[in-house]
Amino acid sequence: MSDTNYIILTVASVDFSYRENMTKLMAQHSKDLIANAGVKGTRxxxxxxxxxxxxxxxxxxxxxxxxxxxxxxFQSQSPVFKEIMDSGKVNLYLRNIATSLPTKFENSTEHPKYIVITRAEAAMSDKDKFLNCINDAASCFKDNGAITLRFGNLLTGSNVGNYLLGVGYPSMEAIEKTYDELLAHSSYKELMTFAKVNMRNIIKIL
Known part of the structure; x- marks a missing residue:
């Protein structure tokens, strides 16, 4: 998947008994969105x-x-999405829009098995400095196994203006190796002088 300009993140609580069925339905819903609604890719x-x-x-x-x-x-008319919502076992409780800024990281077409999303507070005036630090550390991510990297700002939600970094990996081992090296990287150390990390989540792709 090529680089894109916007990312939509939707979070839902789902009854455990419905997760397997929802995973199958979301796979079909993703295909429908890509084929009919201009979506460039999904996870x-x-x-x-x-x-x-x-x-x-x-x-x-x-x-x-x-x-x-x-x-x-399209989604409002989708029978697949209607089936999900009519199940009574899914509660959508968060949806945010984020920008996706160009970086020096060359994204792979390989699908990641894990994504680490990090959210951080920093002044908007530090955007260029933040992006420079990400670009300087891009080789650290790539050399330790990262296969995708996207960076931008939240445009909606309670954390508007916060920065988001989403990095895809093929394994938990690659995540561990990346952060072991990143902690000693000069650009990461510089980043920590003006940015405050307030969330880091590991997502397992289904």
């Missing part, structure tokens, strides 16, 4: 850590927000 997974642990997350990628509007219109 669906289970949040394993942090403030939303146990919930499921659906991530959509768009070139422009008009595409998201088209997707919402």
């Amino acid at each position: 669906f997974g289970s949040i394993g850590t942090g403030e939303h642990a146990g919930s499921l997350i659906f991530i959509q990628f768009y070139d422009e927000l008009n595409g998201y509007q088209k997707a919402m219109e």
Whole structure:
């Protein structure tokens, strides 16, 4: 999947007994959105850590927000989405829109098995400095196994303006190796002087 400009993150609590069925339905719903509504790609997974642990997350990628509007219109008529919502076992409780800024990281077409999402507070005036630190550390992520990396700002929700970093990995081992090296990286140390991490979640892709 090529780089995109916007990311939509939707989080839901789902009855455990319905998760297997929902995973199958969301796989079909993702295909429908890509085929009919301008979605460039999707990810669906289970949040394993942090403030939303146990919930499921659906991530959509768009070139422009008009595409998201088209997707919402399609979704309102989708029998698959209707089946999910009519089950009475799914509670959508969070949806945020984030930008996705260009970085020096070359994203792979390989699908990750895990995604680590990190949210941080920093001044908007530090955006260029923040992006420079991410770009300087890009090789650290790549060399230790990361296969995708996206960075941007939240446009909606209670944490508007916070920065989001989402990195996809093929394994938990790759996550561990990356953070072992990242903690000693000069750009990461610089980043920690002006940014405050307030969330980090590990998502297992289903």
